[in-house]
Amino acid sequence: MTIGIAGDGQLGRMMITAAKELGFDVVVLGTTENSPAGQYARQVMGDFRAEAPVLGLGDHADVITFEIEDAHAGALIALREKGIEVHPSPETLHNIKDKFRQKQLLAGAGIPVAAYRSVESSDDLISAAQEYGYPLVLKARLGSYDGRGNAAIKRADDIEPALDKLAGRGWYVEQHVPFVRELAVVAARDRKGNVATYPVVETRHVRHICDTVIAPAQVDGITARKANDLAVKVLDTLQGVGVFGIEMFETPDGQVLINEVAPRVHNSGHWTIEGAVTSQFEQHIRAVTGLPLGSTDLVKPAAVMINILGDRNGPAEPTGLHEALAIPGVSVHIYGKADTKVDRKMGHITAIGDTVDEALANAKRARQAITI
Numbered sequence: 001m002t003i004g005i006a007g008d009g010q011l012g013r014m015m016i017t018a019a020k021e022l023g024f025d026v027v028v029l030g031t032t033e034n035s036p037a038g039q040y041a042r043q044v045m046g047d048f049r050a051e052a053p054v055l056g057l058g059d060h061a062d063v064i065t066f067e068i069e070d071a072h073a074g075a076l077i078a079l080r081e082k083g084i085e086v087h088p089s090p091e092t093l094h095n096i097k098d099k100f101r102q103k104q105l106l107a108g109a110g111i112p113v114a115a116y117r118s119v120e121s122s123d124d125l126i127s128a129a130q131e132y133g134y135p136l137v138l139k140a141r142l143g144s145y146d147g148r149g150n151a152a153i154k155r156a157d158d159i160e161p162a163l164d165k166l167a168g169r170g171w172y173v174e175q176h177v178p179f180v181r182e183l184a185v186v187a188a189r190d191r192k193g194n195v196a197t198y199p200v201v202e203t204r205h206v207r208h209i210c211d212t213v214i215a216p217a218q219v220d221g222i223t224a225r226k227a228n229d230l231a232v233k234v235l236d237t238l239q240g241v242g243v244f245g246i247e248m249f250e251t252p253d254g255q256v257l258i259n260e261v262a263p264r265v266h267n268s269g270h271w272t273i274e275g276a277v278t279s280q281f282e283q284h285i286r287a288v289t290g291l292p293l294g295s296t297d298l299v300k301p302a303a304v305m306i307n308i309l310g311d312r313n314g315p316a317e318p319t320g321l322h323e324a325l326a327i328p329g330v331s332v333h334i335y336g337k338a339d340t341k342v343d344r345k346m347g348h349i350t351a352i353g354d355t356v357d358e359a360l361a362n363a364k365r366a367r368q369a370i371t372i
């Protein structure tokens, strides 16, 4: 069986590793020469955002999936109508890729989310400020990742620059949530409808970019259960087979709100490669190929993942592997990107250990050792 992946980045690369372990052939679609995924599998050169290349991927694969929300949903629907398996459901992709439509869908299903409203002009932001107060978070509806579709509005003077920053992608605005922690649950559904969730994790962001993930989140049992139950409710609301990443806010009064959902493997689940019995990547491949889901248990009491973000612009030159890998329980993943850029995801570190404190200290030491 050949699996086609729309997208050629690191998520595809890690899916390929899992797929090949199970004996599947993989072909990826993307425009990057020598891409992170293309180093590991055959690559069809073409833009996954455009209709024709995605349709063309159907000539090479029996099952199609995607590693990025920007994949062309209409073409994926057409492929499924031709009889090719496409997972997760392209309708779900269509509903999620527009973050405003996604919010409406979740809120409409009774899932708690931050107060939000559509934005057409600065007047809508002035009304939002009157209703919610400052700060506000303006978001682009389309094409956002790693916080690049967000702009904080702390006072009226920030409104015009924020609209300019995100122009051309549609806008909506959210109330700023004064969260005590950000949480995430990676959940999977197989073709029979069985759902499995990984333990709830804490995600820590720097400049709106995921930086550190702590598994399991150090929250009380009630909050952990709330987060897990909300993740299951999100999956009940969205159709589709495969892995979903569900981002949440824990509020000071003990509520859990959904921030956003990704219909794909997720940065908050990278720790599962070494930290769980079944990695999220294997789980996704199992789900989309019709295999049963695997155990989501941790293999050690704690796992911590730290992203390796670029800290300069230029050709990537990883250093410090020797020092990082000498630390107990530490694994390093470098994504094979030719060029490093400030805040670009270039790799990640996972440390597993007997306590969160130990794993966190080891992951931080390893992160300090590495430059790229």
Ligand SMILES: Nc1ncnc2c1ncn2[C@@H]1O[C@H](COP(=O)(O)OP(=O)(O)OP(=O)(O)O)[C@@H](O)[C@H]1O
Residues within 6 Å of the ligand: 114, 137, 139, 144, 145, 146, 147, 148, 149, 150, 174, 175, 176, 177, 178, 179, 182, 205, 208, 209, 210, 247, 259, 260
């Ligand atoms: N309403 C909000 N209140 C407070 N903080 C927020 C809000 N919305 C977003 N943030 C902060 O910005 C981060 C990124 O926001 P969001 O998840 O919407 O963007 P993204 O570009 O899709 O990010 P990513 O690709 O990292 O998931 C959040 O994880 C959180 O730290």
Ligand SMILES: [Mg+2]
Residues within 6 Å of the ligand: 247, 259, 260
């Ligand atoms: Mg996010």
